[in-house]
Amino acid sequence: MLLANDPAPETVAAASLTPTGPKPERAQLRGKTVTARETTDLRWATLVAAIAQNQDREAFAELFRHFAPRVKAFLMKSGADESLAEECMQDVMVTLWRKAHMYDPSRASAATWIFTIARNRKIDLLRRYSRPEPEDLPWGPEQAPDQADVIALQQDSGRLAQAIAKLPAKQRELIQHAYFGELSHSDIAAETGLPLGTIKSRIRLALERLRHSMSQSEAPQTRTKQDTTDQ
Amino acid sequence: MTDIQHHVPDDLLMGYATGALPRAFDLVIATHVSLSDEARARLEAYEAVGGAVLDTLDEADLSDDCLQKTLAMVGDTARSDRPITTSGGTFPAPLRAAVGGDEDAVRWRSVGAGVKQCVLYSDDSGTARLLRIPAGRAMPEHSHHGTEMTLVLKGAFRDEDGVFSRGDIEVADAEVSHTPVAEPGEDCICLVATNARLRFQGLLPRIAQPFVGI
Structure with a gap:
C-alpha cells in the first residue's frame, strides 16, 4: 500500500472507505467479474476519502499524477491556452483538496466529481460570473454511504467508460466535443447511445438513502407556513 | 421533495452537464434540480459521461514542479466550510443567490393586469425573471423566438398542457403562443428563462415593454 503511514482514523468523514482498509480487490467479494478499470475507480474514490479524513498528501499526489494532466488536457480542449489551463487545473486540484469531505462516492466516480469541478471553474473563468449550481446534498459526519453502494456505483462508472470506448469513433468524438463545450445545447442530441439507465x-437510489438519513438525523423542525403550503 | 409531474427534457439537462446553456437556463436547471431528485439523478448520469470523457483523455504535459507548487497551495488552504443549503422558504439556494434573498426580498414591478415581474438578469444570451400572477388571473399572452423555460415555485398555473405546480417545469419552443392561467387559491410565482426577448401581445404590456425591460 502506498498509504501505510496514516493513523487510525477516529472520525467517519465523506466516505466510509478507510484509506488503508479495503484494497480494490475487495470488490471481488460481490461475486462478479471485476475489471482493472472498475477497481481503479474504487481506488480513486478511496484516495479522495483519505484526503477528507486525514488530509493525506500522498493520496493527493497519487490523484494529482493521474488527473492533473487530464484536467489540463480537458481545459486546453475547451479553448484555454497552455498557461491558463495549467493555472486553472491547479485551482481545480486545490478545490478537490478543500472539498474532499463533500464528495459522495455512492453517486459519482472521482473522475465525474473532478469533471464537475473543472467544468464549473472553466465556466466561471470564461464567462466571468459564478454559474448557478444546485443545492448540495452532503453526507453529514454521522452518516456515510453504504460500502456496497459505493462499490456498485464505481463499477457502473467503469462500465460507462468502457461503453464510451466501444462506441464508433464518430459518435465517441461527438460526445467528447459536447463535453469540451464545443456544441451549443441546441446541437446536443441527448441520445448518447450510452447505457445511462443503470447509473x-x-x-436515484443513493439520493433516496441520503434523504432518508438526512430526515432521521435532523431534529424535527417547526415548519413555516411557507413550507406547508408548498406541499 | 415535492411530487413533480412535469420534468425537464434530457437535452437541457445534458446541456447543463456540458456547460452549454445560457446563464438564464442554468439558473432554472440549478433551481429545478434542487427541488427534484429525479432531475438530479438524470443530471448526474450525464455528468458521469463527462467524468468518463475526462478520464480517457490523453495526458497534457505539466510543468516540472507543478505537483510541488500545488501541494504548497493546498498546504495553505483550510478545508472549506459546509455547503449552504436552505431549509424551508420558497426559493432554493441558487435562486436565493440570484435574488439576494427569499420571496420577501424580491423587488416586484408591475407589468399590468395585476401581474408583477422582477428581472434577475438579462443579456445577449437570454433573460431570467420572476413572474407573479395573481390567483385565478391569466398571464399576459405572449410568444417568443427561442426556448422558454418556466419553473413553478409557488402556487400553480394551468395551460394547454395541464396543471403545473411547485417544482414542475414547462419548456415551450419558438413561436408557441400560450396563455397560462394561475390556479385559484394563491398567487403563482414562476422563474421564467428565455434565450430571446419575450413579446407580450396585449396592448398595455406592449406599451410597458420598453420601460420594464422585458
Whole structure:
C-alpha cells in the first residue's frame, strides 16, 4: 500500500472507505467479474476519502499524477491556452483538496466529481460570473454511504467508460466535443447511445438513502407556513 | 421533495452537464434540480459521461514542479466550510443567490393586469425573471423566438398542457403562443428563462415593454 503511514482514523468523514482498509480487490467479494478499470475507480474514490479524513498528501499526489494532466488536457480542449489551463487545473486540484469531505462516492466516480469541478471553474473563468449550481446534498459526519453502494456505483462508472470506448469513433468524438463545450445545447442530441439507465437508477437510489438519513438525523423542525403550503 | 409531474427534457439537462446553456437556463436547471431528485439523478448520469470523457483523455504535459507548487497551495488552504443549503422558504439556494434573498426580498414591478415581474438578469444570451400572477388571473399572452423555460415555485398555473405546480417545469419552443392561467387559491410565482426577448401581445404590456425591460 502506498498509504501505510496514516493513523487510525477516529472520525467517519465523506466516505466510509478507510484509506488503508479495503484494497480494490475487495470488490471481488460481490461475486462478479471485476475489471482493472472498475477497481481503479474504487481506488480513486478511496484516495479522495483519505484526503477528507486525514488530509493525506500522498493520496493527493497519487490523484494529482493521474488527473492533473487530464484536467489540463480537458481545459486546453475547451479553448484555454497552455498557461491558463495549467493555472486553472491547479485551482481545480486545490478545490478537490478543500472539498474532499463533500464528495459522495455512492453517486459519482472521482473522475465525474473532478469533471464537475473543472467544468464549473472553466465556466466561471470564461464567462466571468459564478454559474448557478444546485443545492448540495452532503453526507453529514454521522452518516456515510453504504460500502456496497459505493462499490456498485464505481463499477457502473467503469462500465460507462468502457461503453464510451466501444462506441464508433464518430459518435465517441461527438460526445467528447459536447463535453469540451464545443456544441451549443441546441446541437446536443441527448441520445448518447450510452447505457445511462443503470447509473441513473443507482444515483436515484443513493439520493433516496441520503434523504432518508438526512430526515432521521435532523431534529424535527417547526415548519413555516411557507413550507406547508408548498406541499 | 415535492411530487413533480412535469420534468425537464434530457437535452437541457445534458446541456447543463456540458456547460452549454445560457446563464438564464442554468439558473432554472440549478433551481429545478434542487427541488427534484429525479432531475438530479438524470443530471448526474450525464455528468458521469463527462467524468468518463475526462478520464480517457490523453495526458497534457505539466510543468516540472507543478505537483510541488500545488501541494504548497493546498498546504495553505483550510478545508472549506459546509455547503449552504436552505431549509424551508420558497426559493432554493441558487435562486436565493440570484435574488439576494427569499420571496420577501424580491423587488416586484408591475407589468399590468395585476401581474408583477422582477428581472434577475438579462443579456445577449437570454433573460431570467420572476413572474407573479395573481390567483385565478391569466398571464399576459405572449410568444417568443427561442426556448422558454418556466419553473413553478409557488402556487400553480394551468395551460394547454395541464396543471403545473411547485417544482414542475414547462419548456415551450419558438413561436408557441400560450396563455397560462394561475390556479385559484394563491398567487403563482414562476422563474421564467428565455434565450430571446419575450413579446407580450396585449396592448398595455406592449406599451410597458420598453420601460420594464422585458
